[in-house]
Structures are given as structure tokens and as C-alpha cells.
Amino acid sequence: MEIIEKATIKDATQIHRMVNKFADQGKMLARPLSEIYENIRDFYVIREQGRVIACAALHVIWEDLAEIKSVAVTGDYQKKGWGEKLVRVCLEEAAHLNIPKVFCLTYTPEFFSKCGFKIIDRENLPQKIWGECFKCPKFPDCDETALIYSFKN
Ligand SMILES: CC(C)(COP(=O)(O)OP(=O)(O)OC[C@H]1O[C@@H](n2cnc3c(N)ncnc32)[C@H](O)[C@@H]1OP(=O)(O)O)[C@@H](O)C(=O)NCCC(=O)NCCS
Structure with missing residues (x-):
């Protein structure tokens, strides 16, 4: 049975392969292996017989x-x-950390809407996040949709 676990360093190459395979299909942005190693503590994985079959990451940007x-x-x-x-697991961790808002940039807004996220104007996201976007091959012509999840107090 599949369970959600924190990633270990041994999962990094499989995460990299999976993410970049979807990136080649234009479904998400590519990530260099170095970025996955550096942020491995952000990642959750699901493994099936030792093979990573799914992943997601929660990355802290700022206090809120x-x-x-x-x-x-x-x-x-x-x-x-x-x-x-x-x-859900990423959102639970954000709640545990007392971070009130979680956003995503995606080509699949319908999926995140199903998860309770609301579409927002990208311009409403703080300047701070664009630091990372410098590394994106599409910068400055971002064509992803921004969505945000806000925890109710
Ligand atoms: C998008 C993705 C992560 C969804 O994962 P999944 O396990 O298939 O999705 P779930 O089964 O949890 O679906 C949850 C809901 O979202 C909907 N959904 C899933 N993928 C969808 C898509 N591509 N378009 C529209 N709705 C979608 C499902 O129908 C489901 O809705 P329901 O509860 O009304 O049936 C997966 O299809 C994937 O990895 N795609 C390629 C990479 C990608 O696009 N990642 C997007 C994030 S950057």
C-alpha cells in the first residue's frame, strides 16, 4: 500500500526524472538536480516497491x-x-508551521482548484517570489496560473 513519506536523498534522482519527464511534455517546469538536492527536505514522496511514483514539495518563502x-x-x-x-500533507505542514497562505504556479489550475485553491493575479504575489523565477527558462514571460490557499483563522 502506498503511503506519503518525507523524501530522502536517495529519492532525488527519481524525483528529478519524474518532474523533468512531465516538464518535457510541457506540463510543469523543469528542475535541475541540484535544486532537488538543496531542497530535499521540502519534498514528500509516495513509493511503490522502492520506486518513487509521486512527489510534492512545500517551500517556505516568508513568515506568511x-x-x-x-x-x-x-x-x-x-x-x-x-x-x-x-x-493536503503540504498544507498540513504549512498549518503546523503557522504559515497562513500557500500559493502555487501551475499549468493545471483545475487540479489545485479541486484542492481548495483560488486563482489570483500573479502580480499580487510578493516581489520576493520572483527571485526564484530568474532561474526559469521562461522568465520574464511566465505563462503559469497563480493560485492561493488561505487558512481560515
Ligand atoms: C496534476 C496531477 C498532480 C494530479 O494528480 P492526481 O493524483 O492524478 O489527481 P487526483 O486524483 O488527486 O485528483 C484530484 C482532483 O483533481 C482533478 N484533476 C486531476 N488532474 C487534473 C487535470 N490534469 N486537470 C483537471 N482536473 C484534474 C481530479 O479529477 C480530481 O477531481 P475530483 O475529485 O472531482 O474527481 C497529476 O495528474 C500529474 O502529475 N500530472 C502531470 C504533472 C502536473 O501537471 N503537475 C501539476 C502541478 S505543477
């Missing part, structure tokens, strides 16, 4: 904002609720 990144579920395991469960 975090980002969900690199949500991916391999083909055979899609549409079984695992993507939403991974997002």
Missing part, C-alpha cells in the same frame, strides 16, 4: 507565505486521489 511545488504523480497512479493527498 509558502509555495507548493513539483506536484507529480506518474501515469498509472493518476486520478486515484494521490495528488490531492500530497497537496
Whole structure:
């Protein structure tokens, strides 16, 4: 049975392969392996017989904002609720950290809407997040949709 666990350093190459395979299909942004190693503590994975079949990451931006990144579920395991469960685990961690808002930038806004996120204007996100965007091959022509999840007090 698949369970959601924190990633270990041994998962990094498999996460990298999975994310970049979807990136090649234009479904998400590519991530260099170095970025996955540096941020491995952000990642959750689901493993099936030792193989990573899904991942998601929660990255803290500031005292009131975090980002969900690199949500991916391999083909055979899609549409079984695992993507939403991974997002829930990331949101639970944000709540545990007392971070009131979590955003994402995605080509799949419908999925995040199902997870309770609301579409926002990218321009409303703080300047701070664009620091990372410098590294993106698409910068400054971002074509992702921004969504935000706000915890109710
Ligand atoms: C998008 C992705 C993460 C969804 O994971 P998943 O495990 O298949 O999704 P779930 O089964 O948890 O779906 C949750 C809900 O979102 C909907 N959903 C899932 N993928 C969707 C998509 N591509 N478009 C529209 N709705 C979608 C499901 O139908 C479901 O809705 P329901 O509860 O009304 O049935 C997965 O398809 C994937 O890895 N795609 C390639 C990479 C990608 O696009 N990542 C996006 C984040 S950057």
C-alpha cells in the first residue's frame, strides 16, 4: 500500500526524472538536480516497491507565505486521489508551521482548484517570489496560473 513519506536523498534522482519527464511534455517546469538536492527536505514522496511514483514539495518563502511545488504523480497512479493527498500533507505542514497562505504556479489550475485553491493575479504575489523565477527558462514571460490557499483563522 502506498503511503506519503518525507523524501530522502536517495529519492532525488527519481524525483528529478519524474518532474523533468512531465516538464518535457510541457506540463510543469523543469528542475535541475541540484535544486532537488538543496531542497530535499521540502519534498514528500509516495513509493511503490522502492520506486518513487509521486512527489510534492512545500517551500517556505516568508513568515506568511509558502509555495507548493513539483506536484507529480506518474501515469498509472493518476486520478486515484494521490495528488490531492500530497497537496493536503503540504498544507498540513504549512498549518503546523503557522504559515497562513500557500500559493502555487501551475499549468493545471483545475487540479489545485479541486484542492481548495483560488486563482489570483500573479502580480499580487510578493516581489520576493520572483527571485526564484530568474532561474526559469521562461522568465520574464511566465505563462503559469497563480493560485492561493488561505487558512481560515
Ligand atoms: C496534476 C496531477 C498532480 C494530479 O494528480 P492526481 O493524483 O492524478 O489527481 P487526483 O486524483 O488527486 O485528483 C484530484 C482532483 O483533481 C482533478 N484533476 C486531476 N488532474 C487534473 C487535470 N490534469 N486537470 C483537471 N482536473 C484534474 C481530479 O479529477 C480530481 O477531481 P475530483 O475529485 O472531482 O474527481 C497529476 O495528474 C500529474 O502529475 N500530472 C502531470 C504533472 C502536473 O501537471 N503537475 C501539476 C502541478 S505543477
